[in-house]
Amino acid sequence: xxxxxxxxxxxxxANHYGWGMVEAAARMASQGVDLALVxxxxxxxxxxxxxxxxxxxxxxxAAWVDALRQHGVRVYQSTAVxxxxxxxxxxPKARPVDQHGRQFKPFxxxxxxxxxxxxxxxxxxxxxxxxxxxxxxxxxxxSFLRFPAFWELWLPGTRRxxxxxxxxxxxxxxxxxxxxxxxxxxxxxxxxxxxxxxxLRREWTAWKCRWVGALARRLRRAAAxxxxxCDVICNASGLGGSDFGNAVEEVLGQRFADLxxxxxxxxLMFYFQIQKRDPAAWIPARLADARSQTQRPLLACLxxxxxxxxxxxxxxxxxRDISPEEWRTALAAAARAGTDGVLVYSWKDLLNDQAAGGxxxxxxxxxxxxxLR
Numbered sequence: 599x600x601x602x603x604x605x606x607x608x609x610x611x612a613n614h615y616g617w618g619m620v621e622a623a624a625r626m627a628s629q630g631v632d633l634a635l636v637x638x639x640x641x642x643x644x645x646x647x648x649x650x651x652x653x654x655x656x657x658x659x660a661a662w663v664d665a666l667r668q669h670g671v672r673v674y675q676s677t678a679v680x681x682x683x684x685x686x687x688x689x690p691k692a693r694p695v696d697q698h699g700r701q702f703k704p705f706x707x708x709x710x711x712x713x714x715x716x717x718x719x720x721x722x723x724x725x726x727x728x729x730x731x732x733x734x735x736x737x738x739x740x741s742f743l744r745f746p747a748f749w750e751l752w753l754p755g756t757r758r759x760x761x762x763x764x765x766x767x768x769x770x771x772x773x774x775x776x777x778x779x780x781x782x783x784x785x786x787x788x789x790x791x792x793x794x795x796x797x798l799r800r801e802w803t804a805w806k807c808r809w810v811g812a813l814a815r816r817l818r819r820a821a822a823x824x825x826x827x828c829d830v831i832c833n834a835s836g837l838g839g840s841d842f843g844n845a846v847e848e849v850l851g852q853r854f855a856d857l858x859x860x861x862x863x864x865x866l867m868f869y870f871q872i873q874k875r876d877p878a879a880w881i882p883a884r885l886a887d888a889r890s891q892t893q894r895p896l897l898a899c900l901x902x903x904x905x906x907x908x909x910x911x912x913x914x915x916x917x918r919d920i921s922p923e924e925w926r927t928a929l930a931a932a933a934r935a936g937t938d939g940v941l942v943y944s945w946k947d948l949l950n951d952q953a954a955g956g957x958x959x960x961x962x963x964x965x966x967x968x969x970l971r
Contacts (some may be wrong), residue, residue, distance in 0.1 A: 601939025602966050603633040603897065607643055607676065610946045612653035619657070619665040627669035629948060630963050634666055635674045635739045635831070635941070640729040641722075643678050643741070646707045663733045672736040674831055677726045679813065681742040683709040685718050692718045694746045694764035697791055702746060702764060706910055710746025712765045713809060713851075714773050723820050730824035737829030737862070738821045743814060744850040745806055749835060750906060753874050753914055758843035766791050774805050803848045811856030818860040831897075832861045836868045836880070838887045854892035863895040864888070865941055870928060871904050871920050877928035882935040895938040900928045902947035902958055922957045929961055930970040940965065 604626065611622035626634060637643045638659040643650055663673045685692050686702075686709040694702040694712045702710050711718055730738060746764045771790055775782055778801060782790040794802040814832065821828040834857075837846045847853050854864075866888060870877040881898055888896055904919045932940050942948055942962070951958040964970050 599966060599968070600933070600937065601632045601897065602630050602962060603635065603939065603941040604631050604945035604948065605676075605899070605941060605943050606634045606945040607637050608650050608944065608946055609653040609657070610949060612655050612657065613651060615949065616655075618655070619662050620668075623662075623665040623669040623671065625949070625952075626666065626945065627671055629952070629959050630966050631671055631945075632939070633672040633674060633736075634945070635676050636662065636666075637676050638729045638733055640732055641675075641677055641725040643676055644681055644683050644707075644709070659729070659733050663735055667736075673733075674737040674739040674829070675729055675733055675735045676739040676741055677722070677729070677817070678741050679722065679743045679817070680711045680713050680746060681709060682711050682718065682722075685711055685715075685721075689715070689717065691715065691767075691769070693767075695767040695770075695787075696762040696764055697766060697795055698762075699766070699787055699791065700762075702762075705748055705751075706908075708748050710748075710764065712767055712770065713745055713813060714765070714767075714770050719813070719816075723816060726817065727820040727824045730821050730828065734825050735828065737831060738817070739831045739833065739865075740814060740817055741833040743817075743832055743857075744810060744835075744852055747845075747849050749837070749845075749850070750869075750872055751914070752837075752842055752845065756842060758845060761842060761845060761849060763795075763849045766794070773809075774802065777808075778805055799848075803844075803851075806851035807847055807853035807856045810851040811853070811860065814857055814860035829862045830860060831863045831865055832857055834864045834866050836866045836873070836884055836899075838884050854888070854894075858892055858894060861894055863897060863938070864892065865897045865899050867899045867943075868928070868932075869899070869901045869905070869943065870924075871901060871917055872906050874914070874916060877924070878931050881928065881931040881937075885932075885935040885937055897939045897941050898932040898935070898937045899941040899943055900925075900932070901943045902951065922961070925958050926961050926970065929965040933965055933968070933970045
């Protein structure tokens with residue numbers, strides 16, 4: 599039977615529905631959910647497109663984990679690895695630099711952090727380990743484990759040349775040279791960047807992927823020391839090597855071969871309305887591509903409601919809703935492709951759906967029972 603999970607970052611169950619932890623956990627279990635990706639108040643997730651306002655009622659991280667477990671739901675604590683508005687505002691040295699020498703400019707909710715910032719990484723590992731020790735989860739979920747990028751804006755027709763690539767700060771250039779033994783031109787940063795994006799493109803991409811893989815291993819060790827036996831799920835892109843000039847590796851620095859030693863399972867983000875894709879074709883093709891590169895279990899993460907509809911995203915001309923038929927199509931595509939399970943982005947949408955009649959929850963149960971093809 600395939601797994602069913604939810605991204606339960608927000609606390610709508612308390613703030614909107616007024617439920618206590620036990621009641622909310624029972625509701626999640628009744629929907630056939632096997633695992634939940636949650637957040638905590640020790641190493642909280644930054645605000646994003648998902649509302650993440652802490653509950654006003656009585657709440658405790660460890661008690662929430664216990665309530666979910668008592669109802670048969672496995673719990674994974676989430677951490678945003680290279681995304682931190684507070685650090686971005688406070689520490690200019692942690693701000694990424696793109697291929698044109700321009701410093702990262704936040705867009706709406708997203709504040710990317712340079713993955714080689716030693717002070718940030720030390721602080722992140724410390725908070726992450728503290729959260730794992732305090733809540734003793736079944737596993738951890740590594741989100742934003744990548745070089746910075748706002749991939750939600752990469753839509754059909756987007757040119758690779760128009761996608762910002764990070765990070766070309768002086769520290770990253772020095773670390774690259776030191777670790778690879780490859781000398782860069784003695785001139786200004788633009789001369790160095792030109793060599794990295796042309797003559798040394800392959801070496802530069804390989805280094806970025808190795809760095810992200812090494813960061814994943816550091817996080818895994820920190821989790822294991824805080825709570826032995828933790829599983830690790832990695833938040834990965836739904837894009838493949840043929841998309842945007844292999845931006846998944848060149849821009850994000852995500853490569854299965856480098857991540858596999860630290861990862862037990864991958865979540866592939868198939869946000870078909872956000873990225874304007876046909877789930878019936880996209881999901882099976884990408885899953886087949888991923889299967890050829892890793893033996894780890896693969897979960898298809900599907901959005902249950904339309905997102906990125908605010909005026910700032912209007913240029914994308916995204917559809918304003920996801921119909922019940924489209925939701926069923928996406929689930930059926932995941933089933934046909936033989937995915938190991940699905941994740942739903944986000945639990946809030948399933949709660950709203952159930953309050954309105956529960957058609958999406960019903961289709962999710964059908965998927966879990968193997969009735970969709």
